[in-house]
Amino acid sequence: MIAQSLTSDAFCLARQAIADRELNLVGYELLYRQSNYAQVAQFDDPVEASARVYSLALLDLGAAHLGSGFPISLNVPQFWLERPELFPEVTSKVILEILEDTVPNEKVFKALEQLSAKGYTIALDDFTLTQETHPLIQYAKWIKLDTHQYSKDELAKLVAELKAYPVKLVAEKIETWQEFKDLEEMGFDYFQGFFLSRPRIFRGSRAHSNQQVLMDLIQQLYQEAPDIDQLVDTVIRDPGLTYRLLRHINSAGYMFNKEITSIHQAVMLLGQERLRSMVSLLLWSKSPFKASSQLPTILVRAKACEAITQHYKLPEAKTSFTVGVLSSLHIALGMDFNEMISQLKVESIITEAFKGRGTLGEVLRLVIAYEKGDWDAMEKSRWYKPEVNTLFIQSIEWADEVYQQMGLGTLL
Secondary structure (H helix, E strand, C coil): HHHHHHHHCCCCEEEEEEEEECCEEEEEEEEEEECCCCCCCCCCCCCHHHHHHHHHHHHCCCCHHCCCCCCCCHHHHHHHHHHHHHCCCCCCCEEEEEEEEEEECCHHHHHHHHHHHCCCCEEECCCCCCCCCHHHHHHHEEEEEEEEHHHHHHHHHHHHHCCCCCCEEEECCCCHHHHHHHHHCCCCCCEECCHCCCCCCCCCCCCCHHHHHHHHHHEEEHCCCCCCHHHHHHHHHCCCHHHHHHHHHCCCCCCCCCCCCCCHHHHHHHHHHHHHHHHHHHHCCCCCCHHHHHHHHHHHHHHHHHHHHHHHHCCCCCHHHHHHCCCCCHHCCCCCCHHHHHHHCCHHHHHHHHHHHHHHHHHHHHHHHHHHCCEEEEEHCCCCCCHHHHHHHHHHHHHHHHHHHCCCCCCC
């Protein structure tokens, strides 16, 4: 039913991560738009479009499902804000973002009280502090600021004023790590923007011992003809990795007649492509560079690349998951992208994909456009069709399950 709804309405749903000062994941903002491929009537009225999204997010898909236990935030136009009776009570974490063009009045204040009583958290989006908007603060738990709207001095003054209230301050649209550092020092609590998908490079840093084992494995796995004995010798240098591989190969997904106890046998059975993906994901989970908030996004990227290529039965499907993972592995390593690629010496089809060339490059560009909520770029791709929306949602579901398992110390 959900898949059919997403396909027929051609709705694009994506998530953008929100992180705390330690860059731990604290929630997602839901990005959405109905695409030009919709088989039903287009929603020219944003009020109607919002209604469809609220139905999908709060009823069909479910907020807990979309956020995998983390809060999700939705934009709420004033028309809907003034009709709180249309919002169901929620038990999961849902944040309603009150837009900057909302005109404060008694009807709005009463609605915010009712929505809070129903279990919603109130956020003020792109907030500007004026005498007129000041009364809204008493209802809010989050205040989101577009940091590019202010000079540094103006922003610092506004943050100092807002810190007097019991709210979390969220800095939006952060592009660089230097911006993040400046805003962190200024006193913001949470952070959102594309800076999270860029590497935080630490010059001269050394890999942790278990991370070095994984790096060695990655490099061996990208040789044209990996030496199995060398792979096995590298795996057993990390007892934790040895345990994880054996646990994974003996999981229900493989259904071997008898337990696999040999690392050599496990390596042979998993195969080069599967091992590449597993080791890449482990590098993410063990990253010392505060990259964990992006791990769910990278899992979605890798799975979506794989799902799209499998959907179209493309011969590149077997390499697509690896392309998705490696396209941002440099973030986990704290390395420059080109430096990482030169060290790994990956095959040409993968390097061409990173440059946006070839079929895999086109699919990767489509998936990255989805992550950014760049719907126009998505719809220009020859690989985008309404059913791809369902593949993205399924990729989110898979990624959230894997992320939770990794958080519990398991792998895939």
